[in-house]
Amino acid sequence: MTGRRSGRPLVPAYLSTGGVARPSRNSLERLSVLTGAGGPPPAGLPSAQAALLGLLDGGSLTVMESAALLRLPVSAVRVLAAALIDQGLVSARPPVPPAALPDRDLLKRVADGLRALKL
Amino acid sequence: MASAPSSSDRMHSPGVPPSATTSAPVAPEEVNHLPDSARELVKILVTGPFGVGKTTLIDSVSEIRPLHTEEHLTEVSARVDDLAGVRDKSTTTVAIDFGRVSLGDSVVLYLFGTPGQERFRPLWDDIAYGALGALVLVDTRRIDASFDVLGLVEESGLPYAVALNTFPDAKQYTEEQLRRSLDLEPDTPLVTCDARDTNSSVDSLLSLVQHLIDRMAPEAQ
Ligand SMILES: Nc1nc2c(ncn2[C@@H]2O[C@H](COP(=O)(O)OP(=O)(O)OP(=O)(O)O)[C@@H](O)[C@H]2O)c(=O)[nH]1
Ligand SMILES: [Mg+2]
Numbered sequence: 001m002t003g004r005r006s007g008r009p010l011v012p013a014y015l016s017t018g019g020v021a022r023p024s025r026n027s028l029e030r031l032s033v034l035t036g037a038g039g040p041p042p043a044g045l046p047s048a049q050a051a052l053l054g055l056l057d058g059g060s061l062t063v064m065e066s067a068a069l070l071r072l073p074v075s076a077v078r079v080l081a082a083a084l085i086d087q088g089l090v091s092a093r094p095p096v097p098p099a100a101l102p103d104r105d106l107l108k109r110v111a112d113g114l115r116a117l118k119l
Numbered sequence: 120m121a122s123a124p125s126s127s128d129r130m131h132s133p134g135v136p137p138s139a140t141t142s143a144p145v146a147p148e149e150v151n152h153l154p155d156s157a158r159e160l161v162k163i164l165v166t167g168p169f170g171v172g173k174t175t176l177i178d179s180v181s182e183i184r185p186l187h188t189e190e191h192l193t194e195v196s197a198r199v200d201d202l203a204g205v206r207d208k209s210t211t212t213v214a215i216d217f218g219r220v221s222l223g224d225s226v227v228l229y230l231f232g233t234p235g236q237e238r239f240r241p242l243w244d245d246i247a248y249g250a251l252g253a254l255v256l257v258d259t260r261r262i263d264a265s266f267d268v269l270g271l272v273e274e275s276g277l278p279y280a281v282a283l284n285t286f287p288d289a290k291q292y293t294e295e296q297l298r299r300s301l302d303l304e305p306d307t308p309l310v311t312c313d314a315r316d317t318n319s320s321v322d323s324l325l326s327l328v329q330h331l332i333d334r335m336a337p338e339a340q
Binding site: 004029030031033055058059060061062064065067068069071073074095096097104106107108109110111112113114115116117118119 | 149150151152153155157158159160161162180186187188189190191217219220221222223225226228229245246248249251263266269300301302317318321322324325328329331332335
């Protein structure tokens, strides 16, 4: 059995909590939550925007799920979502409230939730 | 001379048309909206070399039918393409599959199946952004196939646990041998797993999450 090369890179300080504590970017993250504002879509909405808005009819989805369901690249959904947000047709929120991280309590709830999945 | 990436890399192209222009209608029954109570969406990467069981593990835990996105390998494709002689760089994509499971009232966990080869580096940071940590799957029949992914995970600074998938014809190693070969820190969890089994997959994820909790403790001193 061959061994792996040794020598360990320095961990960037901003990632030392696993990345969760980094300040949010202006752009939408993969797990940013998109919610439709409700109401009928305006006439003349470009079809790709209309497709995303339709997906968010009656509920919320992440950017990642929207991309998978629309079979579009994540980068394209970021652009579509930004356009819908600008028009007030969709709202977005970050995956986790920024103040809540890094959070031992959240990790404990993740662990408890996983234990509850076991049959 | 090879004219396409080798099959062991499981590149989902060339041959697969870029899907950027298709906007296939989605049947409403396919859409699983988030629970209204969802407030904290967290992510764990499930990573490892080709064929190690990433998709299997995600399927065994996810409460939605697992989905995938097609991701373009941009910068790296140029380098790989030069080596492989592939001309059409724009069609080099890789599938990132993911699953979702609700954990209690407000927490929703996403599992991202992330290929671990060195060539995925440009995509890696975007996918790893905000992740709690990574579960690295290792096939003990080909341990060296996991060296790339361990390098990627360590350089990104993500905390991780290692799960050895139990394939029937695998050689038996001692934990000490495996830790030395994989160059693991003493506190890095090393567990065995059958990715086809929900309880076993959940236990592997729990070993990672417990590690995340434990490593926060010293900072609180
Ligand atoms: N015995 C055994 N077989 C497994 C296990 N996990 C996965 N397999 C099998 O290994 C094969 C590959 O599993 P996948 O889940 O597709 O692997 P993957 O990592 O998603 O592969 P790629 O996405 O192609 O890189 C499948 O036939 C699985 O049924 C395991 O824990 N034990
Ligand atoms: Mg897979």
